[in-house]
Amino acid sequence: MDSVELLLHPVRLRIVQAFLGDRTLTTSGLNAELGDVPPGSLYRHVARLVAADVLEVVAERRIRGTVERTYRLRQAAAQITPDRLATMSTEEHRRAFMAYIAGVMADFDRYLDRDEIDYVRDGVGYRMAGMWLDDTEFTDFLADLYGVLAPRLANEPAPGRTRRILRTIHLPDDAAVESESG
Template sequence: MATADLLLHPVRMRILQALFDADPLTTAQLRERLPDIAPATMYRHIAVLAEGGVLEVVEEKRVRGTVERSYRVRKEEAVVDPAARATMTRDDHRRSFTTFAASLMGDFDRYFAHGDADPNVDGVVYRQAAVWLTDEEFAEMVQEIEHAVVSRMDHDRDGRTRRVVSLVVVPDNPPQKA
């Protein structure tokens, strides 16, 4: 598992999102999907993710005298280590969440950049709800949600649309610790 600093950098997060549950991609293919990221920046952040064990090289081939690598995400490594998360300060969490929220906005903007985007037809959903749960009920709900998403991650792609699912849980008014 990785640290928050490794995963929650804005550029690295976008690279990971482009690769999540996708076929392996070369750096050139990633640049096509993320054209606003400068080539040197893209290469540098891919190297950081590969060195951190979050990306793995699945193929190498020679192209015009250089080696072209195809990468994929190592899903088990693309999670912030619980021990690292426990040491994060409030400011660390604020910065991480800001990066996460900005990434969501970027996804939404990229979706709308397609002229034929139709939220009603495409099943775009954003919703917020308040639930009253004990700690045990909350843990059970999180497990159910994770199971619902993870159990569908490796579906055959035929006839299916890739959808990005994000979850944010924040206590509305955290109880005061005694």
């Protein structure tokens, strides 16, 4: 199965997201987090991700005659490669972006469904900013951003730490380009 088809399925996308932050989970732990996904469906999607080497088994233990496996995300395998990205059709990019946006909306809905929410305490935010950057400045910006993120992405789970999801979108503003040339 193509990596685009594999990773952009809504349930598999949520499974991959659950493992972000170098987490390890059993299928029962995953089921507890994705309680709205029927267990049979969850097990089938986990099996597909294991078969594609996106998830790896890091531990096994016997429980009442069955084997419970603990999985971890193979980060490199859970991404669409730059080569594949370059060959995706416009329709595949639309589907990929729609899956991404649907994931953002679903995450926000789950947050809003909590019993107790506090936007400030929880660090919830969504913003938009426009920057005038040439290609070199934009490349430098991305390098700076990665420099800020890289050490934090390496953080291990620890008491007092909350796993936070950061999503980014970078797009050129066609209206700005048109007004420059016009």
